[in-house]
Amino acid sequence: MRILSWNLNHRAARRPVPRRISEAIARQEADVVVLTEYVIGPDHERFVGELAAIGCPHVAKTDRNGRENEVLIAAREPFARGRSPR
Numbered sequence: 001m002r003i004l005s006w007n008l009n010h011r012a013a014r015r016p017v018p019r020r021i022s023e024a025i026a027r028q029e030a031d032v033v034v035l036t037e038y039v040i041g042p043d044h045e046r047f048v049g050e051l052a053a054i055g056c057p058h059v060a061k062t063d064r065n066g067r068e069n070e071v072l073i074a075a076r077e078p079f080a081r082g083r084s085p086r
Helices: 019-028 044-053
Strands: 003-007 032-038 058-061 070-075
Touching: 003 019, 019 044, 044 058
Parallel strands: 003 032
Antiparallel strands: 032 070, 058 070
16 A cells, blocks of 8 residues: 655635646656645645545545634545544
8 A cells, every 4th residue: 555645735715726736746656645733725626636536545534623724634545533642
């Protein structure tokens, strides 16, 4: 299993995700993509569509809490959100 982690460095701003990001993700052929410091912006649907087109159609993200950044996870196979044990 190939896992790719990338800090998008949005810094809580609603910025578009450049197309070069999904192109770079595609080149890595990852099974799971974890994008930290992700914030839903005006191009969220386009970006999720690009992830699906490169083979990672299963997407979940953390809930936005104030001005904190989110984490978006995309994967080739279905997965379920849950809580880690304490």
